[in-house]
Amino acid sequence: MTEEIVFKTEADMPYLPMTLGTTLVNKTGSWRYIRPLYVDKTPPCNHNCPAGSDVVGYLALIREGKYKEAWELIKQENPFPGVCGRVCPHPCESECNRGELGGAIAIHTLERFLADWAVSNNEERGMSNEAPDSSLGKVAVIGSGPAGLSCAYHLARLGYPVTVFEALPVAGGMMRVGIPEYRLPREVLDREIADIEALGVKIKTNTRVGDNVKLSDLEDYQALFIGVGLQKSRKLNVPGEDAEGVIHGLEFLKKVNLGEEVQVGASVAVIGGGNTAIDAARTALRLGSEVTILYRRSRAEMPAIAEEIEEALAEGISIRYLAAPSRILTEDGRVSKLECIKMRLGEPDESGRRRPIPIEGSEFTIEVDTVIPAVAQELENGSWKLEVGSWRPALSLAEGLEVEQGRIVIDEAGLTTGEGVFAGGDVATPFGTVAHAVGSGKRAALAIDQYLRGEELAGFPPLDEAVQAVPKDVDPDVVRFEDLNLAYFEELERTEQPQKTVEERVRGFEEVNLGFGEEEAQAEAERCFSCGTCNLCDTCLIFCPDVAIARVDHKGYEVNYDYCKGCGICAEECPRYAISIEEELKWKK
Ligand code: FAD
Numbered sequence: 343m344t345e346e347i348v349f350k351t352e353a354d355m356p357y358l359p360m361t362l363g364t365t366l367v368n369k370t371g372s373w374r375y376i377r378p379l380y381v382d383k384t385p386p387c388n389h390n391c392p393a394g395s396d397v398v399g400y401l402a403l404i405r406e407g408k409y410k411e412a413w414e415l416i417k418q419e420n421p422f423p424g425v426c427g428r429v430c431p432h433p434c435e436s437e438c439n440r441g442e443l444g445g446a447i448a449i450h451t452l453e454r455f456l457a458d459w460a461v462s463n464n465e466e467r468g469m470s471n472e473a474p475d476s477s478l479g480k481v482a483v484i485g486s487g488p489a490g491l492s493c494a495y496h497l498a499r500l501g502y503p504v505t506v507f508e509a510l511p512v513a514g515g516m517m518r519v520g521i522p523e524y525r526l527p528r529e530v531l532d533r534e535i536a537d538i539e540a541l542g543v544k545i546k547t548n549t550r551v552g553d554n555v556k557l558s559d560l561e562d563y564q565a566l567f568i569g570v571g572l573q574k575s576r577k578l579n580v581p582g583e584d585a586e587g588v589i590h591g592l593e594f595l596k597k598v599n600l601g602e603e604v605q606v607g608a609s610v611a612v613i614g615g616g617n618t619a620i621d622a623a624r625t626a627l628r629l630g631s632e633v634t635i636l637y638r639r640s641r642a643e644m645p646a647i648a649e650e651i652e653e654a655l656a657e658g659i660s661i662r663y664l665a666a667p668s669r670i671l672t673e674d675g676r677v678s679k680l681e682c683i684k685m686r687l688g689e690p691d692e693s694g695r696r697r698p699i700p701i702e703g704s705e706f707t708i709e710v711d712t713v714i715p716a717v718a719q720e721l722e723n724g725s726w727k728l729e730v731g732s733w734r735p736a737l738s739l740a741e742g743l744e745v746e747q748g749r750i751v752i753d754e755a756g757l758t759t760g761e762g763v764f765a766g767g768d769v770a771t772p773f774g775t776v777a778h779a780v781g782s783g784k785r786a787a788l789a790i791d792q793y794l795r796g797e798e799l800a801g802f803p804p805l806d807e808a809v810q811a812v813p814k815d816v817d818p819d820v821v822r823f824e825d826l827n828l829a830y831f832e833e834l835e836r837t838e839q840p841q842k843t844v845e846e847r848v849r850g851f852e853e854v855n856l857g858f859g860e861e862e863a864q865a866e867a868e869r870c871f872s873c874g875t876c877n878l879c880d881t882c883l884i885f886c887p888d889v890a891i892a893r894v895d896h897k898g899y900e901v902n903y904d905y906c907k908g909c910g911i912c913a914e915e916c917p918r919y920a921i922s923i924e925e926e927l928k929w930k931k
Pocket of ligand 1: 429430431484485486487488489490507508509510513514515516517520521549550551552569570571572573592595617618619621647766767768769773774775776777779
């Protein structure tokens with residue numbers, strides 16, 4: 343054991359440098375060769391949000407109980423938090439660094455929590471904006487899906503008068519007529535669309551452009567946005583497809599969602615592996631049928647949202663993998679059986695998924711009375727190309743819009759090959775989600791603003807990256823798990839939202855997922871690492887051996903470089919990688 347040292351008088355003490363005056367005259371910062379800088383980095387969730395939401399920002403506001411501010415922060419970028427909080431496949435969560443320590447944050451459920459909170463607290467409709475100013479130019483939006491409505495919303499917030507033309511009697515696109523009510527209650531959608539209308543956006547339903555209204559009738563609009571989606575179900579191209587008892591997935595869902603009567607039999611085969619197939623299957627189940635899904639690849643290649651597949655299985659739908667229809671057999675013109683062929687997987691095709699190859703002689707039949715093909719969606723009106731030319735013949739659109747592989751070609755600003763004609767969402771991009779459609783509608787709105795102001799279209803990232811209406815000044819460096827200081831974080835399990843029981847679910851179309859209450863929302867938001875984002879935790883300040891860091895106006899920290907010796911402890915200690923170290927030489931004038 344070491345002996346205790348006791349100083350009885352001053353004379354016992356060793357020589358120590360002491361000063362009776364201030365030492366601040368000694369600017370120890372001059373020894374430094376590296377310097378710390380407060381630089382927020384890009385959190386992986388923000389980076390992966392196709393709608394461009396500041397996820398880390400709104401989770402921080404939830405933790406502070408500032409729900410209104412959190413909801414407004416989302417609404418700044420995305421007019422559909424209630425929709426996305428329910429149906430988004432949440433790519434933000436797949437990259438969440440928390441995934442390594444207890445499971446990704448349930449971001450989409452928190453987004454939904456805020457949207458539900460805004461409804462129950464009757465928050466203001468929409469967000470304040472300038473009164474529409476037609477001197478800026480009027481914009482026509484074709485299609486009221488998430489792409490068109492997001493474009494209209496952002497343009498309205500920028501002060502433009504916007505009219506949305508919608509072919510159907512109701513607005514919302516696939517959010518209304520594709521996604522079933524048990525995943526997205528209509529009052530949620532109604533409310534968010536009403537918020538958009540509250541900004542002055544006019545939605546003209548029952549108005550199909552190219553039919554009830556010609557493009558040439560829109561001449562007094564100075565810019566067009568085409569967000570018509572992909573409305574046509576791709577055919578299977580097998581014998582018997584025209585028989586009674588065959589109804590294509592989109593048509594089936596549209597009818598059910600619009601409250602029309604649909605004849606669906608006792609035994610249904612759904613063909614396909616995407617969201618439309620799973621939704622059609624779960625809808626048919628709720629209408630009382632026994633349902634089998636046939637998918638030509640394996641579960642690993644299935645493009646539908648993983649949770650939806652799980653839920654379908656839990657509800658009693660069977661999925662037959664590696665099988666494709668080869669013939670629909672009929673009796674008196676009605677479906678009686680489905681002949682299928684077994685498949686095996688070959689090399690990956692252009693989609694990156696392994697190509698299904700039929701196994702010769704492996705045909706088998708299943709007894710069904712209804713077949714719902716739901717294999718893909720296509721551009722409904724191939725003549726867009728030509729029709730757009732009639733909008734402003736003077737603008738050299740005689741050649742029409744370029745369409746490639748069934749989609750309207752756009753550049754990074756969302757501009758088509760026609761001047762003043764922009765496009766986005768499913769008709770122009772291959773991503774196929776609501777959040778991507780919201781992001782591309784916003785991109786076009788920002789570009790239309792530049793266009794109408796006579797500016798050069800600039801500053802747009804590639805189409806697979808999000809744009810922000812209110813960009814945050816952050817380093818593009820995306821924070822990885824290993825960038826964090828894990829000493830500060832313990833493993834905490836993710837909270838899952840409750841669901842209705844399977845028995846309750848299959849009885850009808852009531853919402854399956856029940857969302858978070860305030861307590862769960864707080865607990866889940868607490869788990870967020872705030873990757874790359876200073877949240878004023880004071881760790882840097884506490885650890886600085888030179889007392890060179892100070893809080894400034896409770897907004898952030900300031901390093902006093904006269905005294906910071908560049909030891910780097912602040913950056914090393916920072917739990918969330920919000921401090922960068924740079925070589926001093928860079929800063930020497
Ligand atoms: P759409 O939503 O298709 O909207 C286009 C609108 O344009 C429609 O209302 C159409 O009637 C209208 N229109 C077309 N032609 C004209 C015209 N000539 N004049 C006027 N109006 C016209 N995504 C997710 O993120 N999560 C999900 O869970 C999910 N599930 C889905 C389930 C189903 C069954 C389907 C079909 C899709 C699903 N998606 C999901 C995909 C998502 O809904 C789409 O990617 C998204 O809606 C595309 O938005 P959009 O605005 O481009 O087109």
